[in-house]
Amino acid sequence: MSRRKPANDGPCPVARSVDVIGDRWSLLIVRDAFDGTNRFGDFQRNLGVARNILSDRLRQLVEAGILETRPASDGTAYKEYVLTERGESLFPVVVALRQWGERHLFARGERHSRLVDRKTGEPIPFMAPKAGNGDALMPGEAEVRKLT
Amino acid sequence: MSRRKPANDGPCPVARSVDVIGDRWSLLIVRDAFDGTNRFGDFQRNLGVARNILSDRLRQLVEAGILETRPASDGTAYKEYVLTERGESLFPVVVALRQWGERHLFARGERHSRLVDRKTGEPIPFMAPKAGNGDALMPGEAEVRKLT
C-alpha cells in the first residue's frame, strides 16, 4: 500500500514539496494536526477518509519527518501523532492555502472558519511575499533562477 | 475523464483550496505558468505528465477560473493558457511551498533553483504569517474559529 516513489531529486523545491505533501489527504491531515488533532480515530472522523488510506498517509508523513508518534498524552497505551518542527514549519503553506480559499472559494457573505490570534482574537493579516525592501512583490516581479 | 466531484461546500477554506488545487499536477502546472509556460506542449514536456491527464487538469484549472485560454501570442492559430487574476493570487501558496522545500528537502550544499527579485537579483525574503502587530506568528499562537 505505501507508495514507493523514485524520490524526486529535481532542482525545483516546489516539485519536491508537492511530492511530499501535494496530496489531498496529507495536507488535510497536517491542517488538522495544526488544529490539535492527534489521534488516529479523530483524524478519521474529522476527515472521513478511509482507514487504510489514513494509515498509509500517516506513515508517509512520519517517514517524511512531518509527524512523529509518541505515547498518548491521556495516559492510555495508545499513541498519538504530533507535528515535528519540520511539520510546524508548514504553517505558511497552510495559511496561504487558507487565505486563498477565503478570498476565492466562498460567495460574498458565505460563512467560513477564520484563523485568529489566540491572544488578541484578531484575524491574522494577509500574508504575501515581499521584496528585499519590504514592498509587496507581484508574481511578475519575481523570477526563478536555475541552480543558483 | 474530467472529475465530477460533489463540490466541497464545507466551512474550511483550506479544504476547499485543496479540493481545487490539491493535486500533484495542478500545482506544478500553476508553478510553470508563473514561470511563463503557456502552451500545452510546453507544459507536457516540462512536467512529463501524460497528455490525457494534462488535458484534464488544464480543463479543470480553466473551469476553476485559475487559468484562461487566449489566442497564442505568436500569431499562430493555437491557443495558450495564462493565469487569471485568481490564478496569480496563488503566488503566496507557490512561494510557501518553495520556501518550505528549500529549507527541508535539500541536503546542505545541494543546489536548487531560487526565486529572486527580477529587478535587483536579490533572493526573495522568507515569508511567514504575522500577528496584527507585525510580530512573527507561531502556529501555536493562532487558532481556528469556527464559522465566524
Place this chain on the structure above:
DNA sequence: TCAATCAGTTTCAATTTAAAACCAGATTGA
C-alpha cells in the same frame, strides 16, 4: 469478565492514472 472502543490491516470492487496509439487541423518547407 465481558462488551465496547481503538488502531489499524485485509480484501475486493471501483476509480484514476499512465503510456501509447491514434487523429484532425495548422504550419512549414521544397
Place this chain on the structure above:
DNA sequence: TCAATCTGGTTTTAAATTGAAACTGATTGA
C-alpha cells in the same frame, strides 16, 4: 502546392490507487 511535420488533443488499455467494508487483535471501562 502539397507532402511532411508539428500541435493539441482524444481514445484505448493496462496498471496503480482509492475507498468501503469486513476483519483482527489489543486496550479500556464497567
